Amino acid sequence: MxxxxxxxxxxxxxxxxxxxxxxxxxxxxxxxxxxxYGPVGGRILRRTQEIWLHHWLRLGNIVEINSPTVTPHLVLEASGHVGAFNDHAVQCLSCEAVERADQLLEGHVNNPDALDAAQLDAALSEHAIECPSCSTTDWAGSAPMNLMFPTSIGPVGTGRSAFLRPETAQGMFTNYPSIYRHFKQRLPFGAVQVGKGYRNEISPRQGMIRQREFNMAELEYFIDPEAEVNLAEVARNDVPLNLVPDPKGAHAESLSSEMIPALEAGIVRHPVVGHFMLETYRLMIQLGIDPNRMRFRQHEQDEMAHYASDCWDLEIHGCYGWIECVGIAHRGCYDLEAHALASGSMELRAWREHPEPIHVDKTAWVPVQAKIGPAFRGDAKMVIQSLEAIDDAPKSTPFPLTLTNGSVVTIEEDMVESRRVRYTINGEWFTPHVIEPAFGIDRIIWHMMDHSFNQIEKEGESYDIMRLPEDVAPYDAVVLPLFNKDGMSEKAESLFRDICSIPGLVPTIDAFGKSIGRRYARADEIGIPWAITVDHQTMEDGTVTVRSRDDQRQIRITIDNLLEQLRFRTLADHFN
RNA sequence: GCGAGUGUAGUGUAGUGGUUAUCACCCGACGUUGCCAACGUCGGAACCCGGGUUCAAAUCCCGGCACUCGCACCA
Incomplete structure (x- = not known):
């Protein structure tokens, strides 16, 4: 690296x-x-988030939600975060090295991850685990090192235990029933959330790349795992992507491939994952990331969470090397099932209609519960279920019945009634699968700036230009009076106000007594795409010059025309 | 969290027991200037925090905080 x-x-x-x-x-x-984020960065962050949001909303079946960052312990326990984020650290008393207790015990005990502090300490001494640094066996007591920020709901001591969320995703899962209703109970659909996440990193490094509180944006896309996916639809406007497949998988070689061939070859394992890889790639281009410095790297089987079936990281190359900025994971039914189990809710699922209704018309033995109950007591429920499950009812009683636990009971005549049963099965309940593209917004912004920042030679001196796309520039335009006299300042000020009043536009003005060249340079450095200069001619005929940041060419247009072009973002057309 | 190094205006830096704390860019005011970091005058702005040693500490020592690098960590 x-x-x-x-x-x-x-x-x-x-x-x-x-x-x-x-x-x-x-x-x-x-x-x-x-x-x-300061005055300039704050604008860039907000615009990046807005572009991100609209990129997904434009797909038509995605909604935005917003949920709290303070999240009850129970929720994060259900999601697996409490377990995964609560590793125990143990310190060597001899050399002071800090190790993860469960890693030291790997291979000595089964599933050390599940042990508590006391059990870990016992296991460490029982197996005489040596310190990897100094080979002594002198361990201090292990202590939980929690990668989540703990807090408590309620101002007095006994409040409910909670954490600041380590990701936004849980909000989409806990809101699934509402989103499902919103979409008229029809898959596929997705929900996004843009917000803060918190991880109490042991030692944050690499500037903006690893933060303790960070901006993230996640999409949870819910699908029916059995639904047909139209490849051509999913990979519309296919383009070649740099792929780095799992080196231990069947396709170990890095390659540049369009999505459809990659799916057909089984490199990308699910078409919806492929779809989001393509859409992510397009979004990154729109944000100004260099296409030649992006690659999708597939997780190795043992790197992935156990429930995930495929996961691709979008890595961007910048001055920190290759950095993971987006993760696109096929999470199966893990999250919704985990919450269904923990909460007892029946709402975290979807209904699938059968293509043809199944009509059932059979003669069956219907249990007489008043007899079965006393006869079988604790097993009665199982007996009833088994009775209802048999397709070909025996013609006469008594008959033997095999229960789900393998034991066989005898059904006597008075325990059942023979009855004709007729009903129709129109479909079935299932837990949707989830494809999750998760974006580290700060990392993306760092790389947008890294890739956009150019140092060129200008008249023998170094000159800095931030060539950000117009959509994420901190200001839409800067207004500059050429001189601070002859009414130019006043004219510039009024033009600035006019641009301010156009919805969606945020201009700035640089009117103080520096030379025009210096003020162009200031604007170029932070990436303002257009510099509007009010000069002597403006005072005569109402025209201004428009200077393009990227090539420093100028055109002269009327103020009315300028306002129109800014409003519709068509100024760039004049410089092609 | 461990080890090593570093911390001086907004930014980048010089200085290393006693200086009015260096320089450049920078920021601002005024003047000048007919379009790409011009110029002049004036002004603004710093020794990371806390303790100690000393007549005297930005400088030496200790502790904290932060940054950089290596190790560990990074669902």
Whole structure:
């Protein structure tokens, strides 16, 4: 992993100087892993989130929800986070190295992950586990190291235990019944959430890449695992992607492939996963990520969560090397089933109509519960279920009945009545499967800026341009009076107000007494795409010059035309 | 969390027991300037925090916090 430290420093210095991103609470010495977006970065973050959101909403069957970050212990226990995030650490008293207790015990006891602190300590001494650093067996007591931020609901001590959420996804799962109704009980559909996630990292490093509180955006897409998927539909406008398949799988070689062939070859294992890989790729291009510095890396079987059947990370190459920025996982029915089990709810499922209704018309032995109950007591329920399950009812009583636990009981004449049973089965309940694309927004923004930031030579000097796409630029335009005289300042101010009043546009103005070249440079550095200059001619004929950030060419148009072009974002057409 | 290194204006830096704390960019005001980091004058802005040693600490020592690197961690 090669880190381009010089470029990291250059970018971070600029971010701090221009109000993009900086360490949070520096006033009080700073806190590792927490960052502020400043006046410029705040705009970029918001616009990135909006583009992200609209990218998915435009698919037509996706909705946005918003749920609390404070999440009850029970919810995160059901989701598996409490177990997964509550590893125990143990310190060597001799050399002070800190190790994970369950990792030390791997191979010595079964499933060490499940042990509590006391059991771990007992196991460590029982198996005389040596410290990997100094080979002594002198361990301090193990202590939970919780990667979630604990809190408590209610201001007094006995409140319900809770955590700040480590991901936004649980909100989509716990809201599934509402979303299912919203979509008129018809799969497939999805829900997204843009918000904060929290992980109490042991040692956050790499600047914005690993934070303790971070911006994330997740999509949970619910599908019927048995539904046919139309490949051509899913892979519309197919383009080649850089794929790095599981090296231990059947297709070990990296390749560039379009999605349909990759699906046909079994490299990508599910068409809906492929669909979201393509859509993710398009979104990244729209945000200004360099297509040549993106790749999809497939998780190895043992890297994936046990319930997942396929998982691809979108990795982006930047000055920290290849960084995982998006994870697209096929999570099967794991999440909804886990919550159904823990909550006892019957609502976390979907109804599938059979193509043809199944008409049942049979003669069956209907249990007489008043007799079966006393006769079989604890097994009565099982007996009744087994009776209802038999398709070919014996013609006469008594008859033997095999229960689900394998034992055989005798059904006497008075325990059943022969009856003709007629009903229709129109469909069945099932737990939908979930495809989850999860985005680390801060990581994406870092790479947008990294890929957009150009240092060019201009008249022998280094010159910085942030070539962000118009849609994520911190300002839509900057208004500049050429000079601070002859009414140009006033004219610029009124033009600035006019642009401000157009819904959706956020311009800025740089009117103070610096040279025009310096003010162009300031705007270029933070990526403002258009510089509108009010000059002498403006005062005569109402035209202004529009300068393009990326090639520094200028056109002259009327103010009315300018406002129109800004409103419809068509200025770029004039520079092609 | 361990080990090593580092912490000086907004940014990048110089200095290393006694300085009015260096330099550049920067930011602002005024003047000048007919379009790409011009110029002049004036102004603004810093020794990470806390303790100790000392007549004197930004400088030496200790502790904290933060950053960088290595180890560990990263569902």
């Amino acid at each position: 090669s880190v381009n430290e010089d470029r990291v420093q250059t970018l971070m210095a600029m971010f701090k100087r221009r109000g993009v991103v900086r360490p949070a609470f520096e006033l009080y010495g700073g806190v590792a892993g927490l960052f502020d």
